[in-house]
Amino acid sequence: MNLHKTLKKLIDEPEELVPWRDGVQIPWDDPEFSKRMLEIHLDQSTNAASRSIDVIEQHTNWLLEQCLLRLGKNENLRILDVSCGPGLYLFPLAEKGHDCVGFDFAPAPIEWAKAEAAKRNLDCAFHKMDLTKLTAEDLKTLGEFDVITFWFGEIHTFEPETTKTFLKQLSSLLKPNGLFILEYQHYDLYPKEDLQEWQPCDESVLYDKPHLWLRQYRWDDELQAEIAVHWVIDSETGESKRYAQSSRAYQDQELVDLLFEAGLSGAVLTPPITGVDEQYEFSMVVTQK
Ligand SMILES: C[S@@+](CC[C@H](N)C(=O)[O-])C[C@H]1O[C@@H](n2cnc3c(N)ncnc32)[C@H](O)[C@@H]1O
Numbered sequence: 001m002n003l004h005k006t007l008k009k010l011i012d013e014p015e016e017l018v019p020w021r022d023g024v025q026i027p028w029d030d031p032e033f034s035k036r037m038l039e040i041h042l043d044q045s046t047n048a049a050s051r052s053i054d055v056i057e058q059h060t061n062w063l064l065e066q067c068l069l070r071l072g073k074n075e076n077l078r079i080l081d082v083s084c085g086p087g088l089y090l091f092p093l094a095e096k097g098h099d100c101v102g103f104d105f106a107p108a109p110i111e112w113a114k115a116e117a118a119k120r121n122l123d124c125a126f127h128k129m130d131l132t133k134l135t136a137e138d139l140k141t142l143g144e145f146d147v148i149t150f151w152f153g154e155i156h157t158f159e160p161e162t163t164k165t166f167l168k169q170l171s172s173l174l175k176p177n178g179l180f181i182l183e184y185q186h187y188d189l190y191p192k193e194d195l196q197e198w199q200p201c202d203e204s205v206l207y208d209k210p211h212l213w214l215r216q217y218r219w220d221d222e223l224q225a226e227i228a229v230h231w232v233i234d235s236e237t238g239e240s241k242r243y244a245q246s247s248r249a250y251q252d253q254e255l256v257d258l259l260f261e262a263g264l265s266g267a268v269l270t271p272p273i274t275g276v277d278e279q280y281e282f283s284m285v286v287t288q289k
Pocket residue numbers: 025028029049050051082083084085086087088089103104105106109129130131132150151152154
C-alpha cells in the first residue's frame with residue numbers, strides 16, 4: 001500500500017523540475033530531521049553537514065591569519081558565525097579567547113551547541129534564528145562584530161532577492177572595516193546537467209535504515225540554478241520521504257557585486273583552504289566593510 005502511494009507520488013513529480021518552485025532547502029529546521037542531521041554534523045568520518053574537527057581547525061587558523069592581515073590583529077575579536085549548525089567553528093575560536101556568537105534555525109544542533117559551550121565553559125552564545133526572517137530585535141540581540149563568517153556554501157540555497165536582504169542585514173552588524181568571510185561553491189563545480197540515479201543504501205545522511213535513494217538533478221540555465229530532489233524509500237515498508245534543495249550558482253564577479261551591493265568590498269577570492277574534499281569544501285571570499 002505504501003509502496004503504491006510512493007510510486008504514485010513519484011509519477012506525479014513534474015517532468016521539468018524548477019529550482020525553488022519545486023523545493024527550496026532540506027528541512028534543517030524540522031525537529032526530527034535536525035536530530036538526524038546533528039548525528040551527521042558530529043560524525044568524524046564524513047565532511048557532510050560539518051567538516052571533521054581537524055579540517056575545521058585548519059579553517060579557523062586560516063581565518064585568524066586573514067584577521068591579522070586585514071584587521072592588523074587576531075586577538076580578542078567578536079566573531080559571529082551565521083548558520084553555525086552545532087557551533088563547531090566557534091569552539092576553537094572561543095578557546096583562543098575570542099567572544100563568539102552563532103545562530104542557526106535547526107533546533108537540535110543549536111541545543112547541542114549551547115550545552116557543549118556550557119560544558120566546556122566557553123564564551124559562546126548561541127541563538128535559534130532564521131537568517132531569512134531576521135528582525136530588528138534579532139539584530140539588536142546579536143550586536144556588533146569584528147568578523148562574520150558564513151561557512152559551507154549554504155548561501156547558494158536562497159533565492160537571490162532573499163540573499164540580498166540578509167547580506168545587507170549581516171553587513172549592518174559589522175564594525176567599520178569588519179571582515180565578512182564567505183565560503184561559496186565555485187561556478188565550475190556545478191555539473192549543469194540533468195541526472196537521475198538510484199542507489200540502494202544501508203543508511204545515508206538522510207535516513208538511518210536500509211532504503212533506496214533516488215536522486216534527480218536539474219540545471220536551469222535561465223535561473224543559473226540547480227535543483228536536487230531526493231526520494232528516500234524505506235526498503236521494508238515502501239514509505240517515502242521527499243527532500244529537495246535548490247542552489248544558485250554565482251560567477252565570481254556576480255558574487256563580488258552581490259557583496260559590494262551589501263556594503264562589503266575589497267573582495268579577495270581564494271581556492272579551498274585544505275583541498276580535502278571537492279564535494280564538501282569550497283572556495284572562500286574575504287570582504288571588508
Ligand atoms: C551545511 S550546514 C553547515 C553548518 C555549519 N556552518 C558548519 O559548517 O558546520 C548548513 C547550516 O545552515 C543552516 N541554515 C540553513 N538555512 C538557514 C536559515 N534560513 N536560517 C538559519 N540557519 C540556516 C542549517 O540549519 C545548517 O545548520
